[in-house]
Amino acid sequence: MGCGGAFSHLILTAIAIAIAIPLAACDTPPVVFVFGDSNSDTGGLASGLGFIINLPNGRTFFRRSTGRLSDGRLVIDLLCQSLNASLLVPYLDALSGTSFTNGANFAVVGSSTLPKYVPFSLNIQLMQFRRFKARSLELVTAGARNFISDEGFRNALYLIDIGQNDLADSFAKNLSYAQVIKKIPSFITEIENAVKNLHNEGARKFWVHNTGPLGCLPKILALAQKKDLDSLGCLSSYNSAARLFNEALLHLSQKLRSELKDSTLVYVDIYGIKHDLITNAAKYGFSNPLMVCCGFGGPPYNFDVRVTCGQPGYQVCDEGARYVSWDGIHHTEAANTWIASKILSMAYSTPRTPFDFFRH
Incomplete structure (x- = not known):
């Protein structure tokens, strides 16, 4: 497998250095559950809906399309590799041949917090998790090996990364800025419900990502009618909405930490x-x-929008090119690797906590 050359090696070295506690000190094998959208989807859309994701997606690391919307690994892949763990398999992948001993990925492209019962909203992902947990524990009780035990679920990390599509979809429906902002509390409530429902299921270790600068995504920039550009060339209103969402999410994180005193919840900027x-x-x-x-x-x-990545007529930059955006919404492996190294540095985490904290 190609890993993107010398630059990738340097970044991976930085990732290794960023892990505060050596892997040898870890007591338990890592179990990670992920809830989110395309930023974390490792093949859920492809396996869940049969949606075809063509090359050049996956060209850099996997040398084939794996259902990820990137040329290579996503941030979640790099975070798993920092734990020396295998990459997460989508919950819906029927032919993976795994018993999900290291966790499962419920994230699917296009997912949002609302509407609540549309596949694969955050609420649907939670329902899938509850079914997955109940079935796993049934099998363990019946004597099956190589399935996650109750202790495994208790000690696992629960990563939530969602909200980008709620904001983007609201703008896409031609809602005014004021109307989009008015919807933010309802998005935050769904994330609060998800954390509390997981807590009721025994989860105690949470890792919550806020949403990125929506107004800097090339797809959004290309399609936006109103070009209220800032000094970087990003859409001010979209970024302002993202910042307000993030402020509300930070406030929620503080509230949940005070309410769920037996839990650790890390908010990542x-x-x-x-x-x-x-x-x-x-x-x-x-x-x-x-x-x-x-x-x-x-x-x-x-x-x-008529000729997107992997569709007839697309053009792609050279493999060694240093682009941030892969397809207009998602990042290149090079950018994801840089982002992962910053997450692992703890500089953007509240409270400052090493990513592998849940293993000790």
């Missing part, structure tokens, strides 16, 4: 990480932070 990457792209070795690697149409965004 993904917005701050991604905004820094776009602002200082050249400094970090990236070019064209608002332009798509795999798309069509050329500058300024190289995004055309």
